[in-house]
Amino acid sequence: MTRVDPIDSADARDGRRHRAIVIGAGLGGLAAAMRLGAKGYRVTVIDKLDVPGGRGSALWQEGHRFDLGPTIVTVPQLYRALWSACGRNFDDDVTLKALDPFYEIRWPDGTRFVAQQDTDKLRAEVAKLSPSDLAGFDRFLNDSAKRYWFGFEDLGRRSMHQLWELIKVLPTFARLRADRSVYAHAASRVKNEKLRMALSFHPLFIGGDPLHVTSMYILVAYLEKEFGVHYAMGGLAGMARAMGNVIEDQGGSLLMETQVDEIVVRDGAVTGVRLGSGIEMGADIVVSNADSGHTYNTLLRNHKKRRWTPKKLARTRYSMSLFVWYFGTKGTAHQWPDVGHHTILNGPRYTGLLRDIFIKGKLCDDMSLYVHRPSVTDPSVAPEGDDTFYVLSPVPHLGHDNGVDWADEEPRYKAKMLAMLEEQLLPGLGDKISTEVVFTPETFRDRYLSPLGAGFSIEPRILQSAWFRPHNISEEVDGLYLVGAGTHPGAGVPGVISTAEVLSTLIPDAEVVE
Template identity: 65%
Template sequence: MTNRIPHPATAPDDGHAIVIGAGLGGLASAMRLGAKGYRVTVLDRLDRAGGRGSSISQDGHRFDLGPTIVTAPQVFEELWAACGRDFRRDVDLRPVDPFYEVRWPDGTRFRATGDDAKMMEEVARISPGDVRGYMRFLKDAQARYVVGYEGMVAKPMHRLWETIKVLPRFAMLRADRSIYGHAAARVRDEKLRMALSFHPLFIGGDPMHVTSMYALVAHLEKTFGVHYAMGGVQAIADAMADVVRDQGGIIRQGVEVDEILIKGNAARGVRLTDGQEMAAPLIVSNADAGHTYDRLLRNHKRRRWTRRKLAAKRWSMGLYVWYFGTRGTRGDWADLGHHTILNGPRYTGLLRDIFLRGKLSDDFSLYIHRPSVTDPTVAPKGDDTFYVLSPVPHLGWDDPVDWEAEAPKYRDKIAAVLETVMPGFRDKISTQTEFTPATFRDRYLSPHGCGFSIEPRILQSAWFRPHNVSEEAKGLFLVGAGTHPGAGLPGVVSSATVIDKMIPDCPVARSADTTPTRLAAE
């Protein structure tokens, strides 16, 4: 057996492990635990696996609710391989090229692609004097990828020393500088600064304040490409659930965990909202870290992650997402591809409103997802499916946005802007729904209705983030966006890789009976 990092919990005597939440992090954890020989039970309050990566179907349209881009397929390939499976046989992953197009109100466009020559042409077309600076930025991105991604993402960071020993390299790479500040140091054109620095928004970070280490995304895209899973991220979640079941695991949908049960400072099981108790000395929580500590451990005295400590954290922004289908438009708006970012008149000012002031501005920037360009199964023949996202303040401000009152007005403002790139679309809408931060709060139990849990600022990363192995109870592990390494598909799946390095193989032979153990009355 490979060497394992020592951790405060021994392997469960009965070989049973409970995973709270069937998001991508929870499913990846269940797969890895199953591969180690554990009897795994996954408990999820939604009606379908995937968590924020799930989907809904409405009037013949399928809407991905959350992540839409696969930027590091190798994390899934490695996960499948650990289970003796081939990811590419289970999931149809297609490259998307160009990766995305960024647009500005004055008509300027920037198409991102994996072709170096084309990227140089894009930069030169916008600002000829910035080509050399852009080349430097790419070299910077590669260096940050080696240190920040290869060196840290799938590595346990619950010991302070693991963070301290990377500080010299962080200092050399100017990790103290924001990603926007780093882009500004390399290129002069404000549009290019935006195009090189916006990526942290996809994991909940303010480009004006998160570390320049996130420049590594440029290298990640360039090296591994941008992909789409046919059937959406839901198809990945469904394939993960199939692996768990093939391993003998149980996935229960529509059941909610109300409390993690602790005895003698060690996890011993969970209690559901219906009062049922289930025993397991190994618990993996894929619920938001804030919800795990503030709600699921509410009756356990916490040493570090107290309510006050959680309240002092900076949380990611909220999201307004408008999902709609259009009739007979598959051949319309030919220049609108799979992924489009539509900038408003402001960039840095808008970021300040969202992250520092908690203000819902009159202007906004939009991400437009048009999966029907790649995957015709998302809509009826000839129709389109759209997902339009706008970053907005979360609900934790003193005077939070009243979304019940504001959503219709905000949607109308967005529609007016969309008419400039999709003329006539409003008259062709056949079905629609929307998510606001209030939806994220109620559907995903996300603190403050955040889209991505705790914001990934440098002092809220690695050791400073809720650890994958809990400090509060033996046998409790955390995965998902609120833990190390953070949000995004590579991050949440890698969090399961981290706990895999801390949990030993199951020493108990699995029996034919995989029924979860219920706690005896005490």
């Protein structure tokens, strides 16, 4: 990606297109920059990392590509619409490969549940666990469809910064029992505890506690079944590079390895940003893809806030954090043939473990794991004959009173993770590992500037969603906008991409300034 020279405010308005600065080259920031470029803005994206993608970036080590964050693409029409808005064809730039089955869930007693798109095959999986729950499962899928069309296609595609927009939909929220949690809704439809887990764990992919996140998020079940689950060849990092190419083709630039220290405000409106070097860059509008807590507490630290004060943000409930172990294995491409692209390994507890992670902030000896083996789909992630894995365990964020010293805990926790993997999924793994990287909650705090080291920004509880979530258009400063997981609709890659679509409805087309 190219580097650009700073431009002062006068130059930004002297015979040039209106300028926009996007803070953060995560997927939300890149999508926002593409949308703004399509509207005629000259866009500069600034990010502290050396590659675009944010949490969706990658590391390369000893021939292995480690995709650091999101691993799947759902609702592919969102991306095609984004590219189309820029006059481009998504499928010319990114190759999607459908994954079916989507993933396999395993329990310690050997029980398995294979999530897949075909309804008859999926119902057969339900019947293996609990034949008496088939009717309830059918009802759950119907419930999921209703919430998708309301929660995603309606609320998720428009701004919710006006209170009236919330008031208008309160009757629908009540009718759809948005006050009920995802787990409670699953429990109201099926009796089998394993099936309840299989139908309710999805909020963990967006940082939410299934015991407390609003049941609107059961929409994920419909979203997966209706549109499929896909893998972007080259990973999300490859998609991020493709997004960066579109931005540059529009005349925009990506300024990498550069950190924004402050959003500059004069007379109540943004005039640009100040970099860590002290250099000031001017802009007509600023879009922050940084975590909303970091945006308001740090980047706007010298500006008095009316709503998103430090006190209010201190009361905000953030998502859990993550312990992620990335590793490559030597000569295992044909080993473990029953282990596919995605596997979820359950520990002995489900609801108890969730309470320990989200409420008590307690790091436990037992764990549940998400295992990503992209090399079965995309050989480019590893040297020939080898494998690339990432294994993720939800853990408490750094804000709990009984905090963990991760420098001390990391080797112990990794050893427990290895023991579970060898026992339940990958026998002999320890002797095959050739290279590795570990991310702890402290990595999320330092690499992504995420408050409390949270993995997914603000938790999507009902009173932290829609109007209650930080708005896409800031009420604190004129000319400031927010995108990404910490704003509306946020939560999950489709939500993050949708924040840029909402943004495009709030910002007028640019005009050439003479």
